[in-house]
Amino acid sequence: MCSPEEATLLRLEEVFLATLARISSLVLQPLLKAAPEPSDPRGRECLRLLQQLHRSFQQLWEVTEESLHSLRERLCPLDSTGLESLLLLRSADHVVQVHVEYIESYTNCMVVQAFQKAAKRRRVIQALLLTREYWRDQQKALRQLLSGVGSEGPVGTALVQSLCQPLSHHVQQYVLLLLSLRDTIGKHHPTWELVVHAATLFENLQSFMRQALDQALATQALWHTLSSRQRDVLCTPARRLLQDSQDIPVTVTPLRAERVLLFDDALVLLQGHNISTFDLKLMWVDPAQDRCTFHLLTPEEEFSLCTNDPQGQVVWQWKMTQAVCQALRGKKGFPVLGAGLEPSEPPTCRCVAYTFCAEGRLCQATYEGEWCWGRPHGRGTLKWPDGRHHVGEFCQGLEHGFGIHLVPQASEDKFDCYKCHWWKGSMCGYGICEYSTDEVYKGYFWEGLRHGFGVLESAPQAPQLCKYTGHWERGQRSGYGIEEDGDRGERYIGMWQADQRHGTGVLVTQAGICYQGTFQADKIVGPGILLSEDDSLYEGTFTRHLTLVGKGKVTFPNGFTLEGSFGSGAGRGLHTQGVLDTAALPPDPSSTRRRQLGLGAFPMESRWQGVYGPFQDFVRAGCPGDLQEALLGFHVQNSRELRKSQEYLCCERTQPEDGVGKIEDILDDLLLNREPKALQQCLRKALSNALHPLGKLLRMLMLTFQATYAGIGANKHLQGLAQEEVKQHAQELWAAYRGLLQVALQRKGQAPEKGEDVETRDLQVHALVLPLVLPSFYSELFTLYLLLHEREDSLYSQGIINLSLFPDTKLLEFLDVQKHLWPLKDIKLSTNQGCAESVMEKRDTPWSGISASCQPLNVCRRSLDPQEKLEVLERTYGEIETTVSRVLGQEHKLPMDDLLPLLIYVVSRAQIQHLGAEIHLIRDMMNPIHTGGLYDFLLTALESCYEHIQKEDMRLHLLPIRWDSREHS
Structure with missing residues (x-):
């Protein structure tokens, strides 16, 4: 119804x-x-x-x-x-x-x-x-x-x-x-x-x-009160007048205006023929202390409106506020203006597009993004008419935070692309810059210039291949740095000033020549030292191209010396006038080969301060989360060659996920894993995580190590410098961990731990950190050991080959192993030996199984740290004593005279490659706490074994060897 x-x-x-x-x-x-x-x-x-x-x-x-x-x-x-x-x-x-x-x-x-x-x-x-x-x-x-x-x-x-x-x-x-x-x-x-x-x-x-x-x-009615020019500029069908200063008078300061008109989309100031229009979407109303005045903020102007009485100020301010709300809402006041559910106050943060008109760096630039109180603030995009782009974060009108900046070049479709962190309008912090020349810089900036640690690498197809890894100051190479010149086949390691080699430096060539001396304005000056591939040593002066000139002294590998004046003429090669001394005793070959350059020339703690420094600053600042990404760089996904600007207007960066990489979680994890066993696992996890500050620091140190010692830098005369550097990196990583731990304690309101003494620190570094970080540097470091001990290992390898021609019984007899230690019957090997039987051929004595337990010393097991290799040596020694005890039927302790020939037998059957390089690396990286202990004794025994095998070649030549071929087989 x-x-x-x-x-x-x-x-x-x-x-x-x-x-x-x-x-x-x-x-x-x-x-x-x-x-x-x-x-x-x-x-x-x-x-x-x-x-x-x-x-x-x-x-x-x-x-x-x-x-x-x-x-x-x-x-x-x-x-x-x-x-x-x-x-x-x-x-x-x-x-x-x-x-x-x-x-x-x-x-x-x-x-x-x-x-x-x-x-x-x-x-x-x-x-x-x-x-x-x-x-x-x-x-x-x-x-x-x-x-x-x-x-x-x-x-x-x-x-x-x-x-x-x-x-x-x-x-x-x-x-x-x-x-x-x-x-x-x-x-x-x-x-x-x-x-x-x-x-x-x-x-x-x-x-x-x-x-x-x-x-x-x-x-x-308003249009009839305006001039034709003003009417043509202002009159649009959708525009509505909300307030006129002729109805409620208002003055504008510091700007001048005869008349003020408030429309639903803009505030207009009329002064003679001048018309100033301000978009309400980009206007902020700020009440003042004076009851008759309120402030207005726009992207390029800031001024005040003042009325004759408080009531007029209330009307103007209310209408201004509601007009801004309506303009941002985008509707023509339905429901009634100022009523309904819309906010009575416009939001402080907005997202609007605007083109700047005033003179300055932003003139004619269009900004589209987030604003706050009249300034770009938050994420946004700046575009200039000349093609420049900036996409990223802003703070109070300036580029601040991560941003991508594109600068067009003269050539078509070529841009300089800066993916960098910014601070108050200029590049400051870590950045990756890809230039139109295809050069790439990865490193730190300060006030828009390269400053701190950075890597500049030329394009692969560039006419002159060059790469610099080191420190910068105000846009120029300055401090400690490494330059690799691919065309000349040279690598310079040393000090720089004003973009030139200046100070102490080491020059390594692809031909194996290694020079240490003084550089000034990119030129060699004064006396220096030159080491050749055959270990010849020259001390004196040089030309720019490492040619011997002037007074000098040459020491040959056989101990002969030549001292006098050197020179070179066109087409005559090197000529000299001096004294050749052949009466000197031949030097120790090992000491000759161990001549090292760079030691003492570059203090360890100051070589890579550009890498350590940002981390130390991060810790001193209390590890703020907003600076974590800028610490020691960031990873950019899907990096491509420069083509068009639009391809680089976004950057997919690796962000910390929940529980992985967040600084709060990292610090909490350190507090929960402070016990020795848990700490080792915690550090291993941290160092393997690319988002962890310790993992970032390790990867940056790996980059510097490879830049110094890989490729052309793989020179045996730099082994001491590299070994020193690895130990310094381990110390710095431990100090970095301690710094993070102190910050974690402070955040939880707990008392910081007491400072460590040198002895405690060294103990932790060698026992805990060095084994964890050594695998990261092992490849380059072991290569240097191989080059340094190449001749010794060659003699050792020949000795192993010769000894392998003996059957077991003949070899035991040749090595003077006492016959009461020879087996009378087959003896079952211990448990540790059984797992290694498949590694080597079974022999006719139980000693052959012991050789298998020695296999982990082989260079193919590079993941083992020195401590683990010493433990392998200890197990091998235990296997030898266990086997001897079984042969004799009673427990027996081997003296050195009995141990050495048995150890030679075991090593010869294990056929360990590059044993000399392994022994010296273990010795150099061994924990000092083991000096004078069992490990030291066993390592010394292995060194004696190594030296004896080198000399077996001469003994074999003096001893006629005859045996039945069937017995050998």
Whole structure:
């Protein structure tokens, strides 16, 4: 059963639909048919607005028809649907939106006086005159339509009234009927909330219409008070005047303005012919202490508005605030301006695009991104007209944080790309820079210049291949650094100043020549030392190209010396005049080969301060999470060659995941794993994690180590320098761990641990850190040991080959092993030997199995640290004593005279490669705590064994060897 309100609503919709039909036929259609296509821009704009009005009018007509149809179905006796079937209830938002769009189209035409302009056109007037008989016949209907507007009024005014007044009256009737329906059905009715919602929407629509019409009238009146130039600049159909300083006076400081206009999208200051327009989306209202003043902030200006009294200040500030909110919301004030759910205060942080106009570094640049209080703040993009781009983080208007900066070059599609951390507008911190020349720099910056540690590498296809790894100062190479010149086959290790080699340096060539001396302004000056591949030593002066010149002394590998003057002439080669001394005793070959360069020339603790320094600064600052990524570099995924700028406007960086790489989790993990066993595992995990600060530090040290000692730098005369450096890195990594631990304790409010003495520190470094970091440097370091002991290992290898020709019994006899230690029967090997049987061929004595237990000393097991290799040696010694005890049937301790030949037998059968290099590496990296202990004794025994095997070759030549081939097989 239908209510009286529904019946009244049905009649209301029928009348309104008929009214819309008359408006369309009597007003809109004649206007659109008679109006020609204008030739001037203003005429085209007028026609566009009228066409838009017609489209929104048609939508209003259609929604009214739908509403009438739903009412008729509801009033049908056979229909059993509820109130929710009415269009005004189930689709109230849509109905209201259609009305809003029509009002906006109507007021747009009203603001620019489109109706009056169209009505004045000759063809429109002619059309109306030609149909005057029709208008006379319809005069009554037209008078009803205009609701009291006499025919004597202007045609434009009549058009304005006819297109708006019926709609206002109809919305008012909607509100009355919906409120009456709400009171009739009561709160317990199922559709009560729908009715209340619809009534509220139409009440807001009624208020919106009044406000929109008032603003349109005020804006239309404003244009008559402005000059034609001002009107041309400011007049747009969608713009509405909210406040005029002629109504409430206001002054502007420090800017000057004769008149201030507040529109719904901009604040305009008029001063003579000057027009200053400020976008409300980029305006921040800041109340001042003075009750009559408030401040306004924009991207390029900051000024104040001052009124004559506090009440005027309240009006201006409130309207400014609400206008900013409305501009950011993007809607034309529906519901009523300042009402509804929108915030009363605009958000401080916004995301808007803006092009800078004032002179300066940002002139003509367009910024799109996040803002705060008139400044770019947060993530955003800057684009300059010349093609420069900056994508990244900003703080108070300056590049700050990680950012990608592109600088176009003269060549087509070539850019310099800077992926770097920024500080207050300039590159500061770690960055990766890829230049248009295909050079790449990875390292630190300060105030936009390379500063600190960094690596500059030329392109692979460059005419001159070059790579520098070291320290920089204000954009120039300065301090300790390594340069590799691929074309000349040279590597320079030493000091730099003002982009030139300056100070003590070591020069290594691909031919194996190694020079140490003084450089000045990129040239060799003064005396120096030169070591050749055959260990010849020259001490004296040189030319720029390492040619001997002037006074000097040559010491040959056999001990002979040549001292005098050296020189070279064109086509004559090297010539000398001096004294050749052949009376000197031959030097110890091992001492000759162990001549090392660089030791003492570059203090260990100062070589790589550019790597240690950022980590130390990070720890001193308390390990802030926002600086963690910039610490010792970051990893950039999907790096490609430079092509177009758009390919580099985003950078996928490796970010710490939950529980992995976050500094808070890292520090907590250190606190939980401070016990010795847990600490070792914790450090191993940290050093293997590329996101962990300790892992980052280790990887950067690996990079410097490879740059110094790999490739051309693999020279045996640098072995001491490399060994020294590995130990220093282990100490620094331990100090880094201690620093992180102290920060973790401070964050938890716990007392920091006491400082370590030197003895405790060295013990922890050798026992805990060195075994963990040595595998990272092992490849390059062991190569240097191999080169240094190449001759000794060659003699050793020949001795092993010769000894392998003996069968076991003959070998035991040759080595003078006492016969009571020879086996009388096959003895079962111990458990530790059994697992190694497959490694080597089984022999006819139990000693052969012991050789298998010695296999881990082989160079192929490079992952073993010195401590583990000493443990292998200890197990081998234990196997020898166990086997001897079984042979003798009683426990027996071997003296050195008995142990040495047995150990020679075991080593010869194990055929350990490069044993000399292994022994010396173990000796150099051994924990000092083992000096004078069992490990030291066993290592000394192995060294004696190694030396004896080198000498066996001479013994074998003096001893005629005969045995049956079948026995040997």
